[in-house]
Amino acid sequence: MNPRQLDEVMHDAHEKAFSCIDCLQCANCCTTTGPLLTITDIKRVASITKMKDAEFVDQYVRVDEDGDDIQIDAVPVF
Numbered sequence: 001m002n003p004r005q006l007d008e009v010m011h012d013a014h015e016k017a018f019s020c021i022d023c024l025q026c027a028n029c030c031t032t033t034g035p036l037l038t039i040t041d042i043k044r045v046a047s048i049t050k051m052k053d054a055e056f057v058d059q060y061v062r063v064d065e066d067g068d069d070i071q072i073d074a075v076p077v078f
Helices: 005-019 028-032 039-048 053-060
Strands: 061-063 067-072
Touching: 039 053, 053 061
Parallel strands: none
Antiparallel strands: 061 067
16 A cells, blocks of 8 residues: 555544544543654754754653653744
């Protein structure tokens, strides 16, 4: 499956799932779970904020129980 086809499949799955779920009834995900970050994400955001990668990680990232990098705080971009 090419990336465009995958995007269409995921969009359809998203629409189907959220036709049954009202996030505003709970919103727990938004208040307890930050976005997962890849190394590429960390490098990009650190560059935009003119920080070293390690400095960005120390200030804005934590490792969760699954070993994933999670953003823990809003990053000032401007």
